[in-house]
Amino acid sequence: MIDLYYWTTPNGHKITMFLEEAGLEYRIIPINIGKGDQFQPDFLKIAPNNRIPAIVDQKPADGGAPIPMFESGAILQYLAEKTGKFLSADLRKRWETLQWLFWQMGGLxxxxxxxxxxxxxxxxxxPYAIDRYVNETARLYRVLNTQLEGRDFIAGDYSIADMASYPWVVPYERQGQKLEDFPNLKRWFEAIAARPATKRAYELAATINTPKPMTDEEKKVLFNQR
Incomplete structure (x- = not known):
């Protein structure tokens, strides 16, 4: 059993996508980041950076005490190694996947x-800040578009690199991007969107939180912490 501390953000979706793909048993503990649940002492024991997602693996492979884990990239790698899925054991394929996982975590x-x-x-x-980040997002989309030339997924087979990147492309319109400008990325995006596990992950999100404009109070909680 995996306890998933979750909210409906791109980083949260990464983990539900993996869990649905792998068929692992899990339960969701919602962490409403607009209300400040991420600052509760019990959550901070698991995720000291006060960010979702986080997990607690109640049945780790070594048979020992439950393992808490924070940081979405680390969680994806942990779950991939636990299950033997979506991260190749082949040295070269494995590290190609991990490079692109870290690319997403550090860039996209x-x-x-x-x-x-x-x-x-x-x-x-x-305007300077908006242009800066819209342009950098476009550059990163172009990097990914180039990587996807002649291949179905980022590292060849579907992997944690794809699960990490896809949720950050879902809001492409908000990012000032057009998928038509990146044909390889567009094909990849549509293929992942059509996967049954992806559909289940996003349908689950809709039962937990309905997207709506952020209130001023929620903005204070999210953006004014020191």
Whole structure:
């Protein structure tokens, strides 16, 4: 049993996508980040960076005490190694996948996140910041589009690299992007969207939280912490 501390964000979707693909038994503990659940002491014991997602593996492979885990990329790698799925045992394929997982964690996610913030949430519209992150998002889309030339998925077979990246492309319109400008990425995106596990993950999200405009109070909780 995997306990998943989750909210309906791109990083949260990564983990439900994996769990649905792998068929692992799990239960969701919602962490409403707009209400500040991520700052509760019990959650901070699992995720000291006060960010979702986090997991607790109640039955780790070594048979020992439950293992808590935070950081979505680490969680994906942990679950892949636990199940033997979506991360090849072949040395070269494995490290190609991990390179692209880290690319998402260090590039696509943070840059698209800043894109969302300055384009949609910042109280002051700063043209330089908006242009900076919209352009950087486009550059990263182009990198991914090039990688997908002649291959179905990022590292060949469907893997945790794809699960990490896909949720950050879902809000492409908010990011000022057009998938038609990136034909390989568009094909990849549509293929993942059509997977039954992806559909189940996003249908589950809709039962937990209905997207709506963020209130001023929620913005204070999310953006004014030190």
């Amino acid at each position: 996610g943070p840059m698209a996140g800043q894109n969302h913030h300055f384009s949609g949430y910042a109280p002051e519209k700063i």
